[in-house]
Amino acid sequence: MNKFGVHALVWAGDLSGPSVQRIVTQSKKAGYDLVEFSLHDLSELDIGATRALLEENGIEPACSRGLAFDADVSSDNLEVVARGVALLEESLEVAQGLGAKFLCGGLYSAFGKYHQPVSALGRRHVVESLKRVADSAAKRDITLGLEIVNRYESNVVNTTEQALDVLEKVGAPHLKIHLDIYHMNIEEADFFTPVLACGDKLGYVHIGENHRGYLGSGHLDFSSFFHALAHIGYTGPIAFESFSDAVVSRGLSVDLSIWRNLWNDGFDLANHARQFMQNHADAAVLGRA
Template sequence: MNPVGVHALVWAGDLTPKSVARIVTESKRAGYDFIELSLHDLTDFDQDGLRELLVAEKMGVSCSRGLAFDADVSSEDPVVVARGVQLLEESLQVASRIGAKYLCGGLYSAFGKYQQPVSAQGRRNVVDSLKRVADRAAQYDITLGLEIVNRYESNVVNTTEQALEILEQVGSPQLKVHLDIYHMNIEEADFYSPVLACGDKLGYVHIGENHRGYLGSGHLDFSSFFHALAHINYQGPIAFESFSSAVVSRGLSVDLSIWRNLWSDGFDLASHARRFIDGHLQASRKQGA
């Protein structure tokens, strides 16, 4: 079975030692194999303490992040691009220090709505930057996941086709596609064909409902998506994402536009999601067999 993880924002909105302890212990209690940490704010983050706790609890970890408009590798300004590369390389250092093997997310542009399409020069800067970052990732034995996000969060990678084009141009085995069913619901024609298009280039998966609340309470066709994963024999990580105004993260909650209180009991939410994901994985594998 795939390793299944849960985003830290289900439990806490910061990375203080107290919050980190809760994130790890509650994730394990809810049945997860790993936690996903956003690296957007490292204030009060005890990296060595987290690694020790993960080892003690036999839990894994992955990392995710987006870039900022003043550190954007899709910019035409070489100074801004350089800051973006530096931010990604620093994130790799953090990921390596806490024992993560995956750094995923919008690694190719700022997180936010652009007022125009990416320029040809900006796209060349993305490819050149990712080549450099992928070389550094290889030194840490970390896989980079290009998360395909919707048009309101980037103007660079909104579809599987666009992500695969960048993978081909970068040409690094460290670079994989990161599919998120929430974003696929906005930008893709269906939930099946993008998975097949990725094939062995799929490296990371996000599972979340169309409104980002309880899985199964919205309208997404999870069955089709999980059957596609089974069809390509995807064995990589699957991380559950859900956001509510009940758990606030400085900066990230605003970036994600988390205005509604979709749930207040993180443990009930996460436990339900683990059962939901396991059920779909088992059903799709059996049907595939």
């Protein structure tokens, strides 16, 4: 019942025409239903051509992004907050142009290491900004997914409890939680309880190994996580993320600290991940039968 997706960085480090062609066709060949595009660099993206290619291949798009320190909705500075809101509004416009129904990621702060806790004023700015952006998302029929990331990538939302608090304060139906097992491994006590806490507020899921390599080659308890998804009847997208210096993205590879080579063959990696996720999802459903 779930749509299985793959991050575009498994295939290419930019969104030029030839790269998008590879991203979409290889994703289809590996059996994916969805491709997740990071909107960190739109300089080469042809929105119309990309949408046409996706539709031609029967692949759905999803979009993700983080904010920058000079465009951060958790800042105390209103000018910086305004730039963050503008960046999110632009991302919604691009997502709509591509035909995406999801815009996910760290939509509440800059992507990077902070050196102090977020202030009370900054938290208020997050809530106010997300209310405004969620209204725009609703008009475009796009769901926003607040990705819960680790302490080294944000100082605002690091746990499911914190994300649920933000959702309650914003109070927008088009705002959901985006769980990522890679980040959960750092910040959560287990992989089952947070999923249950989300319940129907869970809208998007990232699957990735603890070292960002081949699924099953690390130590993460995928069985527990997939059983939790089955327990709550989750039917949303499940997207595979993996990064290696075999595919280098200008800027984003540095932001993600991709310093070593975890794989060379993107197709072998993605093909393996597609079957791995399907097997775990099927086993979890059968286990509840």
